[in-house]
Amino acid sequence: MTYRFKARLSSEWVLEKPSGVLLPLSEVLRLLAAVDATGHIAGACKACGLSYRHGWGILRNAEKAFEAPLIETSRRQGSKLTTFGQHLIWANRRVDARLMPTLESMASELQEELQRLYPESQPRLRLHASHGFAVEGLMQLANGLDMSPLELRYRTAIEALASLDRDECDLAGFQVPVGEFELPILERYSQWLDPARHVLIHLAVRNTGMFVKPDNPKKIRSVADLVNPNVRFVNRQIGSSTRYLVDYMLRQLDIDTSRVQGFDSSEFTHMAIAAHIASGMADVGIGVETAAWRCGLAFIPLVEERYFFAAHRDTLSKPQMRRLLDLMNGEQYQAYVSQLVGYDAALMGKVQTLEEAFGPDYAAALAGA
CATH class of the missing domain: 1.10.10.10 (Winged helix-like DNA-binding domain superfamily/Winged helix DNA-binding domain)
Structure with a gap:
């Protein structure tokens, strides 16, 4: 047994x-x-x-x-x-949101070490990815079924892609904004994405934008308002794609990040950003719509992001990878992601080349980088 x-x-x-x-x-x-x-x-x-x-x-x-x-x-x-009681539960939600990726990664690592002690243990797919609700749901579902479970490490997108390049993981999760910010973000990933070696597995499209209190007391409408007087911003951690996206949007508006109160702050998950604002510790932050909805916040859309898993071409034929793709294309996981506010699961589980995902110009740019 x-x-x-x-x-x-x-x-x-x-x-x-x-x-x-x-x-x-x-x-x-x-x-x-x-x-x-x-x-x-x-x-x-x-x-x-x-x-x-x-x-x-x-x-x-x-x-x-x-x-x-x-x-x-x-x-x-x-x-x-009471106000005291409200602050207690929001402080607890912030702590949970901040620690959750670390604890989940450590638990996955512990489980892998223990599982190796059993002779009948099976190889596991190693997933390195930035935190997201679809990734979280995939882990829960995969590890609850009769399939080789996933070993998870939460990493920034660049850390995940670098791990894939070093063969330290089988799947690397990363997100790319749709539209004018796509190429600058892709250029950040270029040294770790090789059209000849890698393929992409489409996970979902998700809405990313600003979180504010429901009545939006600071009248925040766009990224330009981050420099308004008395507006407190809470940022994602250094190295995260969201933080880079915010930086790029500010540079496009010729706004120095030093003018944004709280730009040097850092939280590690979308829920931690939302909990920060809901508890009154900040006025605005940026993340996926699901987190805003779960914390009762208003959401101001900025961009759509496509979330992918990158993998080596020769791993697609592995039994564990085929089982994972079957799971991603199955009704249960499709239904789970479809109910996430701000997520679109229409292309979930589709395997694409870099050229198919980003077009021939982007693929050529990546190949020559």
């Missing part, structure tokens, strides 16, 4: 009192999030699988520890979080 398991790593908040007593906050944060979603404590306790009495006890103990109220309750309006 094949040994099956899923290695998981997770973060946890713990309060340490001066006496040394530790107060875990995982249940408190789950309850607060459930109160925020349901609007009353009874529904929150039910959603968390707790008795009403036990749930109340958890919340009251937490209020004593923080010396601050976490919820407000009235007979007519139910329950809602």
Whole structure:
């Protein structure tokens, strides 16, 4: 029998009192999030699988520890979080969004090391990719089925393509904006993309744009507004394609990045950007529409991006790769990506040459780079 398991790593908040007593906050944060979603404590306790009495006890103990109220309750309006309680759950969402790629990569690495200890273990496809909702869903689905699972490392697009060039991975995920910004981004990738060696697997087209609060209090309409007084921007990490895209858009407008408050900040996922803004720590950031929708933010479209997996031509015939392509072309994964807000799965799983994807001029430019 094949040994099956899923290695998981997770973060946890713990309060340490001066006496040394530790107060875990995982249940408190789950309850607060459930109160925020349901609007009353009874529904929150039910959603968390707790008795009403036990749930109340958890919340009251937490209020004593923080010396601050976490919820407000009235007979007519139910329950809602206080400002303190709201800040707690948004701080937790920021932490989760920031750490998730690191923890997932480490868990995948741990699982691979453990799996090698079993003689019946099968080779796994190694996926290096920038974080995205379609990639996240593919990992969950592939590793939940009877197919050789994926080994994941979250990397920037350039790091992923460089890994593919060194044969350190089988698939490298990267995104390319449609339109006027396509060629400059492709030129960044040119030294690692070889039309003679590589093919592309189309994942999805996704909407990328600015996240702002629902009422857009700073009246932000375009990238040019990032320099407006009192506008706080939160950026992606150094090396990410999104950060480069923002830099390129600003240079096109002859705007020095030093004029953008927060340009030197960095977050590692779209959800971390969205959580940053939803919690009031910034006014605007740039990412995919799904993250804005999940955090209740307004979305201002900027570009469409095509997300690809690059692979060596000779790996397409591998059984593991064929199973992955079958999964990507299957109804279950197609349906998953289709329900992601701002994603288009029409070409998902299509294998293309660089010339077919970007045109003969781009392919020739890459070949000569």
